[in-house]
Amino acid sequence: MAETKKDKGAIRIYSIPKNAAIIWSLLFFIVSSLCYVLTKQNTSFVPLISEFTTINYNLASNLDIFSQIAVRINLLYSHKSENRMSFKKFDFPESPIQIIEHPLLAQKQVILKVKRDDLLHPHIAGNKWRKLKYNLIAMKQQNKSAFVTFSGPFSNHLYAASMACKLFALEGHAIVRGPHLDIHNPTIRMARACGVKIHMVDRATYRLRHNDDYLMELQQRFAHCHIIPEGGSNQQALVGVQELANSLPKSDYVMCATGSGGTLAGLINASSGTTSVIGIAVLKQAEYLIDEIIRLAPKAKQKSNWQLMCDFHDGGYGKFSTALWQFCKMMKKDCKLPLEPIYTGKLFYALWQLLEQDFFAPGSHITAIHTGGLQGLDGLRYRQLITN
Numbered sequence: 001m002a003e004t005k006k007d008k009g010a011i012r013i014y015s016i017p018k019n020a021a022i023i024w025s026l027l028f029f030i031v032s033s034l035c036y037v038l039t040k041q042n043t044s045f046v047p048l049i050s051e052f053t054t055i056n057y058n059l060a061s062n063l064d065i066f067s068q069i070a071v072r073i074n075l076l077y078s079h080k081s082e083n084r085m086s087f088k089k090f091d092f093p094e095s096p097i098q099i100i101e102h103p104l105l106a107q108k109q110v111i112l113k114v115k116r117d118d119l120l121h122p123h124i125a126g127n128k129w130r131k132l133k134y135n136l137i138a139m140k141q142q143n144k145s146a147f148v149t150f151s152g153p154f155s156n157h158l159y160a161a162s163m164a165c166k167l168f169a170l171e172g173h174a175i176v177r178g179p180h181l182d183i184h185n186p187t188i189r190m191a192r193a194c195g196v197k198i199h200m201v202d203r204a205t206y207r208l209r210h211n212d213d214y215l216m217e218l219q220q221r222f223a224h225c226h227i228i229p230e231g232g233s234n235q236q237a238l239v240g241v242q243e244l245a246n247s248l249p250k251s252d253y254v255m256c257a258t259g260s261g262g263t264l265a266g267l268i269n270a271s272s273g274t275t276s277v278i279g280i281a282v283l284k285q286a287e288y289l290i291d292e293i294i295r296l297a298p299k300a301k302q303k304s305n306w307q308l309m310c311d312f313h314d315g316g317y318g319k320f321s322t323a324l325w326q327f328c329k330m331m332k333k334d335c336k337l338p339l340e341p342i343y344t345g346k347l348f349y350a351l352w353q354l355l356e357q358d359f360f361a362p363g364s365h366i367t368a369i370h371t372g373g374l375q376g377l378d379g380l381r382y383r384q385l386i387t388n
Helices: 018-041 043-062 065-077 080-084 103-108 126-141 156-167 186-193 203-210 212-221 235-246 262-270 286-296 322-335 344-356 376-382
Strands: 097-100 111-116 146-151 171-177 197-201 226-228 253-258 276-281 306-309 365-370
Touching: 103 344, 126 146, 126 156, 126 226, 126 235, 126 262, 146 156, 156 171, 156 186, 171 186, 171 203, 186 197, 186 376, 203 212, 212 226, 235 262, 253 262, 253 344, 262 276, 262 286, 262 306, 276 286, 276 344, 286 306, 322 344, 344 365
Parallel strands: 111 365, 146 171, 146 226, 171 197, 253 276, 253 365, 276 306
Antiparallel strands: 097 111
């Protein structure tokens, strides 16, 4: 793909001594607070702030165990004043819009804007916060301070729910798919550091997560807990996604990555007939999600302005090709847009292929939603599926 001009003002990643890296991490939350203000006032700061966030992730991933502990303590306790936060204070500053410039977009005469929900909060970002927000409010209304949820061992949902558990002083239980507890897994490690209790189950048991009898059994076992489904996708989640939809610019197309279907269902619910809503399925044989989307958003059955594209999974959930990973790196370098290859990478890779196929008419305006998930890069590095 053609390269754009390099941004002379972009921050570059350098090798930094470990003690300096720790200091950098300790300063991260101070700068993050300023980021909220800057992005709200001027979207030209978005690539710069995105670069800063990526540097922090890269540093934290390469420190030795003692430095990792220092970084983790900072992550968990720099917000300790928020532990007493009222449940009324759930409104984070709105995430910015980034306009993407690239030769292919210019050639096809298409305008692409990205809703940077990955910048919504340093740790509870993207569609995970959108879906968690009203689940937490429902807990408040039910006078509950604990939840049970479901996830895989490297799940973005588990990470976000765990950070919410810490920030809002909640009790959390996670039923996690897998044969054993890997305490070195960075997502599991963070969840446990946040106080979440991990309950490992085999795949057969995990498949019961939608079974009414199993859910009733869990409700009896965890009588004081609010049950949040896998990925956070339920009716409460749709209310949060409605807020996201209300903040989007007027577009011909709105696109998002689709895993459990909650974000797509919410966008369809909120859409007008003049906007086409497209979900890019990130897993194989995802046609079954159509029924799940209609279950979550019954209006979808009567609407004809949406579709779920199931041919861009790139091998299936959690899998990705070298070509996809190279594309993610190109988008980071040329467009200052950090991606990961499990969700957002597949969304934009599909979008680029559709551009090349002239799927979008000249003059089209597209809004793609960056649903976060960059913490997943740590899990990929841990499994040696990518390198720094």
